[in-house]
Amino acid sequence: MASPMIEARDLHKRFAAVEVLRGVSLDVERGEVVAVIGPSGSGKSTFLRCLNHLETIDRGRIDIEGETLVATDADGVCRYSSDATSRRICRRMGMVFQHFNLFPHLTVLQNVIEAPITVKGLRRDEIVPQAEDLLRKVGLLDKRESYPSRLSGGQKQRVAIARALAMEPDIMLFDEPTSALDPELTGEVLRTIRELAEEHMTMLVVTHEMAFAREVASRVVFMDGGEIVEARPARDLFASPAHPRTRAFLDHML
Amino acid sequence: MSYLLEILGPLLEGTAVTLQVFLISFVLAVPLGLLLALARISRCTALGGLVNGYLWLMRGTPLMLQMLFIYFALPFVPVIGVRLPDFPAAIVAFVLNYAAYFAEIFRAGIQSIDRGQYEGARVLGLTYVQTMRRIVLPQVLKRILPPMSNETITLVKDTSLIYVLAMNDLLRAARGIVQRDFTTMPFVVAAAFYLLMTLVLTVGFQRLERKLAVYDG
Ligand SMILES: Nc1ncnc2c1ncn2[C@@H]1O[C@H](COP(=O)(O)OP(=O)(O)OP(=O)(O)O)[C@@H](O)[C@H]1O
Ligand SMILES: [Mg+2]
Numbered sequence: 001m002a003s004p005m006i007e008a009r010d011l012h013k014r015f016a017a018v019e020v021l022r023g024v025s026l027d028v029e030r031g032e033v034v035a036v037i038g039p040s041g042s043g044k045s046t047f048l049r050c051l052n053h054l055e056t057i058d059r060g061r062i063d064i065e066g067e068t069l070v071a072t073d074a075d076g077v078c079r080y081s082s083d084a085t086s087r088r089i090c091r092r093m094g095m096v097f098q099h100f101n102l103f104p105h106l107t108v109l110q111n112v113i114e115a116p117i118t119v120k121g122l123r124r125d126e127i128v129p130q131a132e133d134l135l136r137k138v139g140l141l142d143k144r145e146s147y148p149s150r151l152s153g154g155q156k157q158r159v160a161i162a163r164a165l166a167m168e169p170d171i172m173l174f175d176e177p178t179s180a181l182d183p184e185l186t187g188e189v190l191r192t193i194r195e196l197a198e199e200h201m202t203m204l205v206v207t208h209e210m211a212f213a214r215e216v217a218s219r220v221v222f223m224d225g226g227e228i229v230e231a232r233p234a235r236d237l238f239a240s241p242a243h244p245r246t247r248a249f250l251d252h253m254l
Numbered sequence: 255m256s257y258l259l260e261i262l263g264p265l266l267e268g269t270a271v272t273l274q275v276f277l278i279s280f281v282l283a284v285p286l287g288l289l290l291a292l293a294r295i296s297r298c299t300a301l302g303g304l305v306n307g308y309l310w311l312m313r314g315t316p317l318m319l320q321m322l323f324i325y326f327a328l329p330f331v332p333v334i335g336v337r338l339p340d341f342p343a344a345i346v347a348f349v350l351n352y353a354a355y356f357a358e359i360f361r362a363g364i365q366s367i368d369r370g371q372y373e374g375a376r377v378l379g380l381t382y383v384q385t386m387r388r389i390v391l392p393q394v395l396k397r398i399l400p401p402m403s404n405e406t407i408t409l410v411k412d413t414s415l416i417y418v419l420a421m422n423d424l425l426r427a428a429r430g431i432v433q434r435d436f437t438t439m440p441f442v443v444a445a446a447f448y449l450l451m452t453l454v455l456t457v458g459f460q461r462l463e464r465k466l467a468v469y470d471g
Contacts, residue, residue, distance in 0.1 A: 054373055091379040101374030104471035105392050115378035116390055149470035167378055 003066035003218040004170050005030050007203045011050055011060035013043075016120045020046045021057070028171070031200040035217035035234065037206055041251060043226040048173050051204070052090045053078060056080065064089050091119070094164030098176040099157045102148040108135065108159050109144040112166045119167070129167070134162040138192050154185030158192055165196075172196065184199040190216075210253050215240050222246045261357035261431050261440050268427030269447050275341075275413045276451075279348035279372075281407060287351060287356025294361055305357070312354035319416050321347035337408065340419040352409055359401045364395035370461050396466040407452045424448070 006028040013021040020043045036044050049055040051062060053069065059078055061192050062069040070080045080086055103111050112131040116122045130232050133142045138158035148156055157177055164172060174193065178186035190212050197203065197216050207213055214234050215222050220230040222243070229243050241247040275277070294305040324347050329337040338346065367390050375385040414425040422430075428444035431437075 051376055053374065087379060087381070090377070093377070095377040097370060097374065099370055101368075101370035103374065103389055103393075105369065105396070105466075105469050115375075115380060116387065118384050119379040147469040163378070 002030065004065065005032070005065055006051060006204065007061075007063040008047075009061040011047065012058045013046055013050060013055065014058060020226050022176065024060075024223075024226070024228055026221060026228060026231065028204060032219060033197045033205065033217045034219045034221055035213035036221045037207065037210070037213060037249070037253075038223035039227075041215055042223045044223050045175050045204065046205055047223065048095075048175050048204065048207055052093045052095055052173060053080070053086055054095075061178045064092060064093055072192045075089075089165060093158050093171045093173055094167060094169035095173045096157065096160050096175070096177050098179050100160045100180075101151075102146050102150070102163070104158055107145050107147055108140060108151070111148070112163045114165050115163070131162070131166055133203055134165050135159075137195075138162045152185060153181040154188045157181065160194075161179055161189075162191055171202045171204070174207070175205065176206050176208065177208060178207070180236055181183070190253075193227060208253070210238070210250070222249065224249065232234060233235070255350060257439070258291060258443070261435075261443065262429065264422075264427045265424065265440060265443055265447065268424035268444075269451075270423055271416075272410075272413045272424040273421055273451070275344055275348065275416060275421075276410050278345050278414075280409060281408075282329045282345070282349045283352035283356055286353035288360050290353055290357035291360035291364060294357065295364060295431070299322055309357060313353050313358075316348065317351050317412060318418055320351055322418060324350075340416075340421050344416045344419055346422060348409070348412070352405070355405050356402070359398050360394065362401075363398040364390060367393055368464065393471070396463075399463050403424055403456065406459070407455055410451050410455065411448065 004027040006026065008024060008026045011021045011024040012019070015212070019184065024043070036047070038044050046055055050057050054213070057070060057078060059072050059076065061071045067085075067089050068077060068081060069086055072078045081089065090249065097154050098183055101113065101246075106114060109131060112134060113124065113127045116127040116131075117124060132141060132144070135136075135144055140155060140158055140162070140163055143151060143155060143159075151159065161177075165169075177193065181189065186209065190209065193203070193205065194216050205213075205217065217234045220234045220237045220243075221230060222229045222237065222245075224245050228243050230241070232242070238248065238250065241250055260285060266350060290305050290308070293301050294309075296302060324338065325340065325343040328343075329335050371389055371393070375389045380388065413423055415427040417429075418421050421427075424444050424447055428440035431440040
């Protein structure tokens with residue numbers, strides 16, 4: 001059997017005195033859409049950020065498509081693969097942030113083609129048609145020459161998605177992609193993510209949108225206090241949460 | 255009128271010296287300032303501390319003293335002691351001094367860039383150097399233009415300090431004529447020349463600022 005796209009084993013992470021991840025394990029298979037839900041401060045973002053090395057773990061092991069990003073040996077020493085290797089592994093994961101993090105000095109098109117040109121060494125004329133396809137897909141081709149500051153939040157987030165897709169990742173990580181948006185703008189972003197799901201993109205989505213999680217995710221992970229409390233098919237988890245903490249959280253959210 | 259033409263020759267020669275000192279110092283001090291800024295904010299605290307000490311030294315003593323030291327005292331310093339002719343000595347002093355001021359401007363600019371920019375670049379696979387060159391520094395440039403403009407104009411005027419090394423810059427040339435001919439006319443001309451040079455710089459910086467105004471942030 002092929003190795004999982006993401007294999008996280010017993011991740012531990014602390015910020016000073018606070019233990020933010022307390023033994024988190026999760027496998028994500030190819031084509032799966034996994035939603036991560038949970039109360040504020042439960043470690044959802046930190047978990048996601050550890051997967052692509054924006055944060056370092058203190059203990060545990062992460063394999064991406066069968067390649068080891070970080071592992072902990074018998075003496076408890078946590079070792080990351082070399083800089084070049086870790087960069088190559090993490091490049092297979094695209095990431096979309098709550099606050100977009102678009103490059104304000106670049107136009108929409110330039111935002112999308114920057115990494116393919118700088119990182120992959122593609123020529124402009126090779127990547128521009130592809131970038132235009134992506135912008136058409138997220139419905140923003142007519143904004144290609146605009147600067148990010150001229151876009152609405154929903155448009156910014158769709159550019160951010162196109163920018164991540166331009167690197168042709170195998171996995172997409174979303175950290176609350178709609179939390180910074182006005183309610184009437186979340187729909188367009190969620191629609192874009194849903195379309196990616198229909199194309200069987202492997203995705204890990206931290207979200208507060210319960211309806212979206214229920215509808216799009218194949219599995220839902222509930223995190224609380226730095227632990228995964230339960231991880232089950234979306235329908236099951238919402239219909240019959242096994243754990244009282246999950247139930248309390250869902251009652252509060254719905 | 256003919257008197258004006260007569261003194262124009264030496265004053266233009268002085269202007270040439272002033273411009274040379276300014277241009278060479280500027281072109282060398284900017285990259286050195288950037289390197290100092292990067293070293294200062296680097297994760298290596300020993301390096302950062304070293305740079306901090308350097309900035310304190312350069313900003314805490316008069317530029318004229320530094321210039322005199324490099325010209326007169328450096329030859330007697332063990333190991334690194336070299337005797338520099340006046341022109342290189344002046345350049346070294348300006349570069350070392352102005353790099354310190356530029357470094358602080360760069361540092362403030364770099365630190366004003368949101369952490370999300372680094373993360374956005376990093377998850378796309380950009381290296382630190384690529385992130386700096388393609389993402390961070392272009393945005394820093396826009397933010398530091400006003401203080402850079404200030405500092406650059408100050409550098410033009412500070413070049414007049416090289417008279418202490420008996421170099422014939424614009425101001426010293428003017429003063430020479432004033433003392434010889436008992437007229438203040440050369441001072442007026444010199445002032446006009448300084449104003450012209452700083453005007454060119456001001457306009458240049460304004461143009462750049464306007465060009466970068468196409469985007470917000
Ligand atoms: N860089 C950091 N330094 C110190 N503490 C941090 C840092 N990042 C996160 N934390 C702390 O770690 C805990 C988990 O944070 P995290 O952002 O992962 O939670 P979250 O589940 O994403 O919450 P939210 O729903 O509010 O985004 C919080 O208590 C937070 O204060
Ligand atoms: Mg979060």
